[in-house]
Amino acid sequence: MSGDDLIESLEGIYHIQGRDFVDAGIVSSEVKKSLQGKGIPESIIRRIAVITFEAEINIISYAQQGTIQLFIEPDAVIIEANDMGPGIADIDLALQEGYSTADDSIRELGFGAGMGLCNIKKFSDIFELTSEVGQGTHLKSIVKLNG
Numbered sequence: 001m002s003g004d005d006l007i008e009s010l011e012g013i014y015h016i017q018g019r020d021f022v023d024a025g026i027v028s029s030e031v032k033k034s035l036q037g038k039g040i041p042e043s044i045i046r047r048i049a050v051i052t053f054e055a056e057i058n059i060i061s062y063a064q065q066g067t068i069q070l071f072i073e074p075d076a077v078i079i080e081a082n083d084m085g086p087g088i089a090d091i092d093l094a095l096q097e098g099y100s101t102a103d104d105s106i107r108e109l110g111f112g113a114g115m116g117l118c119n120i121k122k123f124s125d126i127f128e129l130t131s132e133v134g135q136g137t138h139l140k141s142i143v144k145l146n147g
């Protein structure tokens with residue numbers, strides 16, 4: 001696929017401010033709204049909503065700021081989350097169930113179970129997580145629309 005095709009399939013770009021817990025969940029509901037009424041099965045929308053929500057909360061919890069981009073292609077939905085932040089030193093460790101560095105302020109809000117990234121991976125057909133320590137984190141999740 002060429003870059004032009006990808007730009008054509010761009011449905012939305014959402015900006016996320018670090019530590020802005022008041023707005024937590026807005027991006028995932030916007031994404032959900034964008035997917036409704038397009039003939040996408042409800043079960044797939046639910047998976048994408050979870051992926052987006054967990055990515056959104058991670059940016060709010062750990063990064064200074066970031067974006068989530070939503071692409072709708074004929075055969076797949078792509079969610080890309082990019083942030084400027086501390087990055088993740090050990091990606092395998094971060095992907096382990098129950099691993100969390102969430103501080104008390106995050107835990108008080110009910111987050112920090114260490115389940116977000118592994119749930120994103122579980123609900124994705126294709127999952128990519130890369131990071132540069134001190135720079136930020138890039139997450140790409142592809143959910144296929146037909147099987």
Ligand SMILES: Nc1ncnc2c1ncn2[C@@H]1O[C@H](COP(=O)(O)OP(=O)(O)OP(=O)(O)O)[C@@H](O)[C@H]1O
Nearest residue numbers: 058062087094100101102111112113114115116117
């Ligand atoms: N965007 C990010 N930038 C920096 N570190 C991150 C980012 N996303 C995740 N991490 C690190 O990976 C760990 C695991 O993330 P994960 O989302 O799986 O769990 P959590 O956020 O700690 O808890 P939960 O998602 O269950 O509320 C985090 O505690 C944090 O250390």
Ligand SMILES: [Mg+2]
Nearest residue numbers: 057058116117
């Ligand atoms: Mg999380």
